[in-house]
Amino acid sequence: MSTTFTWAFTDSWTMTRRELAHWARQPVQIVVGLAFPVMLLLMFGFLIGGGAGVEGDYREYLVPGMFALTMAFGLDATMVAVTQDLEKGVIDRFRSMPMFDGAVLVGRAAADMLQSALSLAVLIGVGLAVGWRWHGSFAAFLGAVGLLLLFRFAMLWLGIHLAMVAGKPELVMAVQILVWPIGFLSNAFATPESMPGWLGATVEWNPMSATATAVRDLFGNEGGVTSASWAYEHAQLLAVLWPLLLIGVFFPLAVRRFTRLSR
Amino acid sequence: MSDPATEAIVLEDVHKRYGEKRALDGLDLTVRRGTVHGVLGPNGAGKTTAVRVMATLLRPDAGRVRVAGCDVRTQAQRVRHRIGLLGQHAAVDEELSGRQNLDMFGRLHHLGARGAAARADELLDRFGLGDTGRKAVKQYSGGMRRRLDLAASLVTDPEVLFLDEPTTGLDPRGRTEVWNAVRSLVGGGTTVLLTTQYLEEADQLADRISVIDSGRVVADGTADELKARTGGDRIDVVLHDAARLDAAAGMLRTAAAAEVVVDADRRLISAPVTDRMAALHRVVRALEDAAIAAEDVALRRPTLDEVFLRLTDDGNRADDRAEAAV
Ligand SMILES: Nc1ncnc2c1ncn2[C@@H]1O[C@H](COP(=O)(O)OP(=O)(O)OP(=O)(O)O)[C@@H](O)[C@H]1O
Ligand SMILES: [Mg+2]
Numbered sequence: 001m002s003t004t005f006t007w008a009f010t011d012s013w014t015m016t017r018r019e020l021a022h023w024a025r026q027p028v029q030i031v032v033g034l035a036f037p038v039m040l041l042l043m044f045g046f047l048i049g050g051g052a053g054v055e056g057d058y059r060e061y062l063v064p065g066m067f068a069l070t071m072a073f074g075l076d077a078t079m080v081a082v083t084q085d086l087e088k089g090v091i092d093r094f095r096s097m098p099m100f101d102g103a104v105l106v107g108r109a110a111a112d113m114l115q116s117a118l119s120l121a122v123l124i125g126v127g128l129a130v131g132w133r134w135h136g137s138f139a140a141f142l143g144a145v146g147l148l149l150l151f152r153f154a155m156l157w158l159g160i161h162l163a164m165v166a167g168k169p170e171l172v173m174a175v176q177i178l179v180w181p182i183g184f185l186s187n188a189f190a191t192p193e194s195m196p197g198w199l200g201a202t203v204e205w206n207p208m209s210a211t212a213t214a215v216r217d218l219f220g221n222e223g224g225v226t227s228a229s230w231a232y233e234h235a236q237l238l239a240v241l242w243p244l245l246l247i248g249v250f251f252p253l254a255v256r257r258f259t260r261l262s263r
Numbered sequence: 264m265s266d267p268a269t270e271a272i273v274l275e276d277v278h279k280r281y282g283e284k285r286a287l288d289g290l291d292l293t294v295r296r297g298t299v300h301g302v303l304g305p306n307g308a309g310k311t312t313a314v315r316v317m318a319t320l321l322r323p324d325a326g327r328v329r330v331a332g333c334d335v336r337t338q339a340q341r342v343r344h345r346i347g348l349l350g351q352h353a354a355v356d357e358e359l360s361g362r363q364n365l366d367m368f369g370r371l372h373h374l375g376a377r378g379a380a381a382r383a384d385e386l387l388d389r390f391g392l393g394d395t396g397r398k399a400v401k402q403y404s405g406g407m408r409r410r411l412d413l414a415a416s417l418v419t420d421p422e423v424l425f426l427d428e429p430t431t432g433l434d435p436r437g438r439t440e441v442w443n444a445v446r447s448l449v450g451g452g453t454t455v456l457l458t459t460q461y462l463e464e465a466d467q468l469a470d471r472i473s474v475i476d477s478g479r480v481v482a483d484g485t486a487d488e489l490k491a492r493t494g495g496d497r498i499d500v501v502l503h504d505a506a507r508l509d510a511a512a513g514m515l516r517t518a519a520a521a522e523v524v525v526d527a528d529r530r531l532i533s534a535p536v537t538d539r540m541a542a543l544h545r546v547v548r549a550l551e552d553a554a555i556a557a558e559d560v561a562l563r564r565p566t567l568d569e570v571f572l573r574l575t576d577d578g579n580r581a582d583d584r585a586e587a588a589v
Contacts (some may be wrong), residue, residue, distance in 0.1 A: 096318045
């Protein structure tokens with residue numbers, strides 16, 4: 001039993017090394033991947049200006065929202081990577097070897113989490129450079145980063161599962177469109193109060209809004225929102241519960257689907 | 264009943280469907296340890312499906328499949344410890360170098376970091392890939408990629424090796440290299456199951472051959488047995504004068520063991536015979552007596568191509584006719 005466990009760990013590490021070796025061969029792709037959210041942040045922060053319903057400094061409001069949005073867009077990156085991977089013949093070889101079944105997925109997960117953590121670090125740097133500040137304690141800062149990565153982790157397993165369900169790249173394209181409503185039907189750019197009632201409610205209950213609100217709170221970036229809705233009041237709880245729920249559902253589904261792939 | 268001590272692969276009445284399509288339709292196959300078994304079949308016969316079932320990549324709908332003494336359904340992981348697979352399509356990571364690939368597979372076979380690195384070097388040398396350096400596999404030629412793929416399937420000297428059309432797309436030199444590699448493996452006791460569309464390949468490498476079509480075995484035996492089964496030796500007579508074809512065909516019928524084939528365009532008469540030399544004497548003498556001039560008289564064995572076409576084509580033609588009639 002203990003050897004099985006050790007192997008699961010060793011195999012997962014081998015598959016993570018594989019992803020890192022891919023990075024080493026595609027430095028440009030990595031840089032582009034890191035630059036994209038920075039570009040979005042600068043675009044929304046400077047070109048588009050103020051957000052609807054936001055009082056006070058828009059950048060204080062926007063930057064944490066962009067952190068959450070970047071984590072949400074990770075869903076897209078994961079789906080593309082998984083589909084490309086499953087198209088590759090090497091997956092057949094992995095599956096014909098006596099390795100830990102989930103290692104391929106763990107490798108994917110580790111690489112994507114690492115990429116997102118890096119991306120988040122870069123964004124925080126750029127945020128600080130354009131005048132965003134956090135006002136809370138360092139512990140609260142770490143808590144916020146933790147919530148963002150937890151949300152990314154949920155997007156990861158959702159992405160892996162959706163990519164396998166869709167199967168073909170053409171279908172994945174269709175599923176990718178799903179990322180946009182998650183991203184933009186959120187409070188990343190504007191407050192729910194500024195939207196029509198039904199839309200505002202949808203936005204408030206969006207898992208990404210919960211994460212965005214919770215990290216704004218932890219960073220001490222108020223942005224002048226005075227909503228008294230339940231979802232808003234309990235954003236930190238929801239920012240933990242939503243991802244855990246998504247992980248609880250999609251992690252086992254994804255692993256099961258992978259082990260039964262094309263059988 | 265099969266004996267696991269002597270049988271490396273046993274398939275009994277294996278079925279696999281894709282929707283309405285029966286890819287495997289009652290496939291039976293037995294491969295003795297330490298032998299090379301050829302699986303011959305036309306496109307769509309079910310060769311790849313059979314290999315994928317044996318290599319634990321595909322779950323059969325019904326039937327029993329044992330590889331290296333283990334059941335592929337209930338003991339998949341044990342089977343995976345004992346097999347190597349060279350699939351029909353490249354199964355290496357194209358983004359990495361050959362060394363990185365072999366090193367990765369070695370680690371996944373739990374050879375440890377040092378063991379995997381040493382094994383990678385050894386295999387790269389053995390397959391003439393030692394100086395490919397950091398180059399990614401996607402920049403390799405087709406032959407290099409195939410050799411790397413073969414090397415990857417040998418990372419842990421497998422008990423049973425599956426080769427699905429190992430030389431398709433290779434030039435004659437690449438083909439010879441793969442053949443030599445297979446021969447040297449068998450010397451070391453590995454059991455090899457090889458699918459191919461090249462009859463020459465099966466003839467060269469395989470101890471026994473199963474011809475499959477529409478997901479089941481239509482014939483099996485050694486190459487010689489298969490050749491014998493479709494009529495054995497034949498006498499081919501090419502006449503000088505097409506006008507004498509009927510007369511000559513009549514004479515050959517008395518010497519033939521089965522139906523005589525007449526090809527008027529080539530002025531050729533072909534007759535299956537059982538007593539090679541005696542039949543040849545009789546035919547030559549009869550032609551002389553009747554003053555029929557022959558351009559060529561030849562005694563020959565059927566080629567495996569003929570055997571193959573004969574065994575697999577009848578059914579297809581019947582299908583075509585049925586479809587045409589609809
Ligand atoms: N994933 C699949 N979905 C649907 N049908 C399939 C699938 N894989 C194979 N088939 C069908 O099953 C039959 C057997 O296919 P298989 O690939 O085993 O043939 P093969 O003998 O390997 O052919 P080839 O010489 O072309 O490689 C074919 O009719 C094929 O169309
Ligand atoms: Mg095939």
